[in-house]
Amino acid sequence: MMKSAPTVAFFDFAGCEGCQLTVLDALQTHPDLLSAIEIVEFREAMSEKADSYDVAFVEGSCTRESDETRLRRIRDQATIVVALGACAHTGGVNAMRNDHEIDNLKRVVYADAFDHFEAHQTRPISEVIRIDAFLPGCPIDREEFIRAVKALCLGRMPVIPEVPVCMECKLSENACLLQQGKPCLGPITRAGCGALCPSLGVGCEGCRGMIPNPNLEALETIFSQKRCSPRELRSMLSLFLTHPLQSEEVTAYESS
């Protein structure tokens, strides 16, 4: 259904631009991508703008009312909208603010000048506009991005794994960190990064979001058996999973 060289645009909302940087990295290793797609808008790298595009990649979370108008315009002008990275996909680290009163946060950072700007709770873009696909991770995985573009060029949607990070971790023959009493969210986190963090000796922080039906109670039990404190588990879950935990059907997990 797609033309031979689809027009592609990139947009950014609240985020760190690390996902867009990863896109530049991908173009670096796969310069041939530039002939397979036509980039028509990419504020960080170019001055040109476009009125319509086949694929819009959207980085960052929706954190202001004014973001909604921009997001809806992008939806109107695009055939396919892809959420790029954790901020867009789950709210990412930006959603940590949803655990606080926004006015308090404003006061902590901006003191007296706190009411000079707009700031709301953080939402993934799927709560504002319909999305057709997402690429998880903070930042996105370079290879996954390339595979996604290839799929889109062929008129298909990118396929994102639904198994937990532990699967890839076992395939990499890593010694399990959780078994050693080090916190790791691998059992509930969506694979696809090749168990990057555990392979480097650091517990998974859940940046790719949760697998369908994550067993949080079991995770909590393992944590307590391994003498990782419930507080540690809570603050780890809050890094990237604040929004999914608040919104999805995983309320069985009662933090105490």
Add this chain to the structure above:
Amino acid sequence: MKAVKTKAIQIDIQHLTRAEGHGNIVVDFDNGELNKCALEIVEAPRFFEALMRGKPYRQASHIASRICGICAVTHATASLRASEKALGIVPSPQTTRLRKLNILGEMLDSHILHVYMLVAPDLLEVGSVIPLASSAPELVLRALKMKKVAGDLCQLIGGRHTHPISMVTGGFTHYPSRESLVELYDRLVDLRHEMDATVDTFQDLHFPEFENETEYLALHTEGEYCLIDGEIISSDGGSWPVEEYLEVTNETVVHHSTAKHSRNQRRSYLVGALARFNINFADLHPKARSAASALDLKPKCVNPYLNTVAQIVEMVHCVEEAIAILTRITREGLSVELPVVQKRPSGEGVGACEAPRGTLYHHYAIQDETISFANCITPTAQNLANIEADMRALVPQFCGQGKETLSRHLEMLVRAYDPCISCSTHALEVRFI
């Protein structure tokens, strides 16, 4: 160029392109009066300092790196230094060396992105790097090749190009293999050709002539081009331990804008490549100093557009320094050290690093291993007042040449600073005119 008295010029550049993050340039010039001249930050605020409160200190560097995808390594390092100083952790010399190597990689990466992809299109008068790919493919391919080496360096040391994984307080959780370090060494040696070619290319390009003297601030240590720790030095004289950063950065609310501005001894000051060049010229690698003379850049340079040239000089320095560190590491080998553990559960500390865009501070108070207070002052936030001061000086000089030329010069000026708007956590949104 004389100001044309009767001419009215209104400039409203929304969402400046080829910059990190969202910013607007607004100018209102009428009857010889400059009514408004501002760089508005319209990036959504992200509240990192508030969000860090209540988190275990071990998570701080991972949160901090998400402030900016371009300067993630420097944010992580400044954050680690703040926690380490608070908790009495003294990292080994090997750890410090690896961190420095990682920062050199990030600085190189960021400078290449800025110089080649964001600024070069202005100098070559094209809209972006995309048309440049057909009009000057060798330039774009060179930039991509260089960027790849820099990114791979960061990935090798920190585990990922952006948002390092294996850097933790007290050390590293993972070490690269000897073979991968040797391979990286070879690729960096090879980059010397690209660096020579870069100097050649930019020798022939023309930057606007504009001077606006200001105060320049950078970190300084005896005998090395300082990237981590050190003390704060001013070109106006004066030095401060990094713990006294608040006295130097002095964030204040100014009348004409709601953005907080930094001022030290004057109304504004400049941090970043040009400031480091002006202050630490003597500590640059000799090859970087010869690149400077080939590019006709001398301290003390007061043309802000030449920040780009100072970045090229620093790129040469980064390549040479990284080669020197890798020479030592591959000779001595890396010892697998366990991260140094904390001495105490509570304390307060300030970490400072030279990020690509200038001095970056992280300041934490830690109570029972939990962050109870966090403050972060980014280079762009410090430069904002100076960018506006330059804009105000520039408008009368170029307004006689018409709105288009003036707009172009203003955009180029802001871009020369390489403002990383997404990380100006202290900058407020302004919405008027």
